[in-house]
Each structure stands twice: as structure tokens, then as C-alpha cells.
Amino acid sequence: xxxxxxxxxxxxxxxxxxxxxxxxxxxxxxxxxxxxxxxxxxxxxxxxxxxxxxxxxxxxxxxxxxxxxxxxxxxxxxxxxxxxxxxxxxxxxxxxxxxxxxxxxxxxxxxxxxxxxxxxxxxxxxxxxxxxxxxxxxxxxxxxxxxxxxxxxxxxxxxxxxxxxxxxxxxxxxxxxxxxxxxxxxxxxxxxxxxxxxxxxxxxxxxxxxxxxxxxxxxxxxxxxxxxxxxx
Numbered sequence: 001x002x003x004x005x006x007x008x009x010x011x012x013x014x015x016x017x018x019x020x021x022x023x024x025x026x027x028x029x030x031x032x033x034x035x036x037x038x039x040x041x042x043x044x045x046x047x048x049x050x051x052x053x054x055x056x057x058x059x060x061x062x063x064x065x066x067x068x069x070x071x072x073x074x075x076x077x078x079x080x081x082x083x084x085x086x087x088x089x090x091x092x093x094x095x096x097x098x099x100x101x102x103x104x105x106x107x108x109x110x111x112x113x114x115x116x117x118x119x120x121x122x123x124x125x126x127x128x129x130x131x132x133x134x135x136x137x138x139x140x141x142x143x144x145x146x147x148x149x150x151x152x153x154x155x156x157x158x159x160x161x162x163x164x165x166x167x168x169x170x171x172x173x174x175x176x177x178x179x180x181x182x183x184x185x186x187x188x189x190x191x192x193x194x195x196x197x198x199x200x201x202x203x204x205x206x207x208x209x210x211x212x213x214x215x216x217x218x219x220x221x222x223x224x225x226x227x228x229x230x231x232x
Contacts, residue, residue: 001058001060003032003038003060004095006038006059006060007021007038007040008097008098009058010038011042017046018042018044018099019043019099019102020098020100020106021043021096021097021098021103022040022090022094022097023040023095024041024094024095025039025063029093037063039063039090039094040063040065041065041066041091042066043103045068047067050065050066050072050075051066052064052066076088076110076113080119083166084173085113085171088113088114091106091107091110092110092114117169117170120169121166128230129162130222131225133159134225140153141210149204156213157197160193160216161178161181161182164185164189165185167220168185170184179194
């Protein structure tokens, strides 16, 4: 069954009295793959607390995110505080299934939060992040164990992507969303970032990663070890 029709029928059968519902996720963005699911956000005023559930119906894996008219605000807040606006993004990009008058203002608030971006990192936070990136980079440079190299590189990719995005007041992500967040920020840098790690995973050459990390740290003082302390 076509995605929107499946989502509409699912909502009608399982949440007939909800005030609003929308379909979000990759099928809405035109990025669906063979394993994509339907993300459906439900707004039900009779619900005491929010919950998430996964089911299979109409030939689709379906993930439902069920909220009342106040619980979503807490999720908006917590998502933005961690700089991973999962629910605001779903609501903002979602296609309304039911309840335009209810969902309209919620979508507007989600868009405002996304446009606003995450809070700026403090100088203290940047200093801490520089230190831990430096520590991981030193491990990466000094390691001669291929198995360990791979997992150090994984950690370095997460730390550096977070650093670049957050110091530029951009939203971050995990897994596939790391690359998507980087591309949303700067397509050229995203390509360089991917290329550096791709070359390492294919050939073991660390040089492009090292250069990319140093270039990312340089505007904020470069690597940090000497004199760093925490909790003193």
C-alpha cells in the first residue's frame, strides 16, 4: 500500500479519536529505501504520557510517536538541548494526515526551533571538547594496531563532526544523520570529511584525517593537552 494511504488507514483504525496525526520520515523526504518505515506522529489529548511503539501493518514497518498536547513540548525542549531535534524535525517536515488546525501551530513552533539552531557552546565546553579530540587523535596517530585504529577512527569521526557542527551552531546527529547534518552545514566540508575517513578505511592512510582534525581545531586554538584540567 502506498505510504500516505497506509498511514491514513493506520491512524483511522488505531487512533480514530486523535486530534491530529502526520506522516514523517524518509518517505516524506523522498529518501525511502527498501527498509524504510513509516514514522507517524499522533496527538491525542486523552493520553496521560507520551510513548513510542513499533508495529508491522499494511506491508510496512510502522513507528508511532504518540503525544498529548503538552508532552511534545518536553520532547521539543530536550531534543533541542541535546542538539538532536528528532521530533521537531519530524513535525516540521511531516505531511498532515488529520487535524490541520491542531498541527498547524505545532509545526510552526517546530520550524522556529529548527531555524533558531542549538545553543552556542561556551568557551569552557569548547576547551573540554578540544582536549578529548586531542586525546583521541594522539591515540589514533600512535596506534599501530589495525583493529584498534578502526574503532579509534569511529570515535574521532563522532567527536570531530560534533565539534564542527556545534561550534557553528548547527544541529548534530548520529549514524547516517552525521553525514546528513554535515552536508546541511557545508557540502564541501562534508565531502572532505567522508573522503578522509574513506581513504583511511580503504588504505590505512591516516594523513587526511589528521589534517582535517587539525584544521577543525585550529580556529579555536588547536590541539589541547598542556595545562588542561577539569574538576580542580
